[in-house]
Amino acid sequence: MTTDAQSIRDGSVVQIHFKLTTDSGQEIESTEGSEPMLYLHGANNLMPALEAHLTGLTAGKNLDVTLAPEDGFGERSGDGPQAWPRTAFPAEIELVPGMQFTATAENGADEDYWVLGTEDEMVYVDTDHPLAGESLRFVIEVISVRAATEEEVAHGHPHGLDGHAAH
Ligand SMILES: [Zn+2]
Structure with missing residues (x-):
């Protein structure tokens, strides 16, 4: 050193x-x-x-x-959390709050998402970083x-x- x-x-x-x-x-x-x-x-x-x-x-x-x-981590976009079915994610992946992934949005563009948490068979995700804003x-x-x-x-x-x- x-x-x-x-x-x-x-x-x-x-x-x-x-x-x-x-x-x-x-x-x-x-x-x-x-x-x-x-x-x-x-x-x-x-x-x-x-x-x-x-x-x-x-x-x-x-x-x-x-x-x-x-x-x-940017301003908040204001879109808010979305609930996705757990089946939208590979079963072998453990979904942890704060985890980031990329998915294709409805407009066809790749968008970054963060996992907020899971509940029953739903996964809550947000396009804002958890520390946005x-x-x-x-x-x-x-x-x-x-x-x-x-x-x-x-x-x-x-x-x-x-x-x-x-x-
Ligand atoms: Zn290297």
Whole structure:
């Protein structure tokens, strides 16, 4: 693991601890108590608006930023939940709230859906991400920054802390 003082830019492999909460303080995701997250900067692995805030930071820096819904998971479309029969889904797939899938809508276009929950033989789905309409607060600590290897850039993701992990 390199410990140079590289600042985050496109092509950096970055290790961060982060906590994501909604505006109202509901915790969505956190690396607290587990390994930091490793990601390749500038490869659409994080929300572009979040990457813009991370650009230029170095290891040891902290960031506390709140993204508006349009920079996060989008505004709510207002279409609301739909109830689909369980038989519309492959029986072997376990349907978990928050699961995303793509299906062809009535207008013939592919549309993203999220599973809200299941009840009896019905599955409730929504075309909005469960966090659409929410402002997202990210509290981030930059743990390490290094240049990506050519292979990592080509793949669009990091290969472990040292860049040589097999996968
Ligand atoms: Zn790879």
